[in-house]
Amino acid sequence: MQQHLKFYIDGQWVDPAVPRTLDVINPSNEQAIARISMGSAADIDAAVTAARRAFETFSQTTREARLALLEKVLAVYQQRYGDIVQTISQEMGAPLWLSKAAQAAVGVAHLSQTLEVLKAFDFEKVQGTTTLVHEPVGVVGMITPWNWPINQIMCKVAPALAAGCTMVLKPSEVAPLNAILVAEVLHEAGVPPGVFNLVNGDGLAVGEAMSVHPDIDMMTFTGSTRAGIAVAKAAADTVKRVTQELGGKSANIVLDDADLETVVAQGVQACFINSGQSCNAPTRMFVPRALHARAVIAARAAAEAMPVADAMAEGMHMGPVVSELQFNRIQGMIQKGIEEGATLVTGGPGRPEGLAKGYFVRPTVFADVRSDMHIAREEIFGPVLVMLPYDTEDDAVRMANDTAYGLSGYVQSGSLERARRVASRLRTGMVHLNGAGPDFGAPFGGYKKSGNGREWGEHGFKEFLEVKALMGGSAA
The missing domain is CATH 3.40.309.10 (Aldehyde Dehydrogenase; Chain A, domain 2)
Structure with missing residues (x-):
């Protein structure tokens, strides 16, 4: 059985603050295939501190630098494609054909689409004598589900990187192994320390700690409507941005x-x-x-x-x-x-x-x-x-x-x-x-109760940006 007992914080694999583990179960045979550590508020504090520090420099990088970084991420992701396919099938039960054709493939699609958006996006716009400037929103807390795990991770991580944000990810503890592979991909691609951080855990111990954290500027959540409401309520006191992609009955x-x-x-x-x-x-x-x-x-x-x-x-x-x-x-x-x-x-x-x-x-x-x-x-x-x-x-x-x-x-x-x-x-x-x-x-x-905000493409990219108005910033 695989042992994945460390978290990825500040560019390193580190031990949890408090030892607590959970087995990952293969749903095809009900057998444990891996063991992960379950995080706490102390682990979130460490990850947020790293992300806040990294934001000071990463937010100032150029479009060209972030394009080069995303291209490297895409290349490394494609090199690890077979591992990702196998892992998703083992931990959440998507058949191999579906993992290959869709579950893993959407990671390539989101990275490729984000590259195109970043190449063309107008970060500055003149409106009369005012210049409107789009800037990264800050440190982003990400909570993702088990059903399309890479899809929901990459449609958040890719635009956040493109925008110049730093982040802390809590993937579903039910299917967390693909997120560990994503951390390995980002590390190999040269994402700077602290820009991406991964802490495994459940919603009560880790998700809530992220939602209430004063140094997280935005929460992006995908999951059940019930849990989405809990995230929004927990985030309200710090008036952080909250985007939610929730349930459906289409x-x-x-x-x-x-x-x-x-x-x-x-x-x-x-x-x-x-x-x-x-x-x-x-x-x-x-x-x-x-x-x-x-x-x-x-x-x-x-x-x-x-x-x-x-x-x-x-x-x-x-x-x-x-x-x-x-x-x-x-x-x-x-x-x-x-x-x-x-x-x-x-x-x-x-x-x-x-x-x-x-x-x-x-x-x-x-x-x-x-x-x-x-x-x-x-x-x-x-x-x-x-x-x-x-x-x-x-x-x-x-x-x-x-x-x-x-x-x-x-x-x-x-x-x-x-x-x-x-x-x-x-x-x-x-x-x-x-x-x-x-x-x-x-x-x-x-x-309605299916959430607010949008993901994918330019609309999803804009969720990770603030807009600053520079009055008198341009000639009449």
Whole structure:
């Protein structure tokens, strides 16, 4: 079993202030694969002190110097790509094909996109006789989740480096090993001591210590809405900037002019990718009532064609969910759907046939779901699709918006104009039209309880900048 008992602070691997450990569990076989140390407020103090000291010089570096640094980070990341793929599959259960094609690949995408943003960004703008100057926000506290770990680390770390910020990262203690690899990449690339610091730990001991710390200027958090609210409350007394990317219960509206069987099958696959553990997953499928029976048949076929296997197995399949806690919660939600009277189309409680060990969930589809059911309102974060029939386009939009969340949305139509019209009525930060995939240059974030602020591309980069007005700083 691997031992990762040190934290990366001020350019060195150092012992924790207080010894306390946690085992990292492989969700495919429930075996411990590594042991990490769990940090405390004292470790955060040390990391913040290093970051504050490093900010004095790193914030003054030139655009050219930061471009060169990011290019080196990208090169070293690509050299370690195979290690990152293997690590993500082992610690959080993404199948190897998904780790290679997406989980690790998004690190390259965010670094590449950030390089393009930094090359073109106008740090100074003249407005009359005033010069507007964009400057780094300061020391940034980062809390990231386990479901797309490299994605959430790199879409924060890359723009923070580009902006001239320094940072302290607390990755999820459930899947922390990829973050240790990131620290090794940054160290090898020559990121100056104190610019990036890594402290493992839980939200109560480490996350709260970061949120309340007076020398952290900004908190950027990705995770559950419940934890995001706790971070914002803890940060309020120091009036630091807080950006949050939180939960979702995204609607997938299938209009009556769409190619029904095709878009339903695609919707099932999109819901189940990463074992349903994506905040922007299209987990609520709205279908015209007159087409509901046909849609159910297509959804059943797509779900039952989804193989489930060990994350380290070759081929395209669905892996386990991340932990026993997550497995049990999903099982409880599936049972709740049955008890509330939804039609269980396929899947259901328990593990898939032939898998007695590991946190494997049966790909599950519910039909005849009402908007007041728990499975239609709560984020399940597993491979569970709920299908809701609707009568009119207005009904579909109303039902889609009847949620506390507003992260993403999906609209399927034979007419792009019609899809755009429906999308304009959805109260979400993003909408995917007719199967469109992610755009790493577009802003990622949501409305309502799905958070505030944006990540990715130029909009994400700007979150790490302050704006200073120099009155009289330019000629009239």
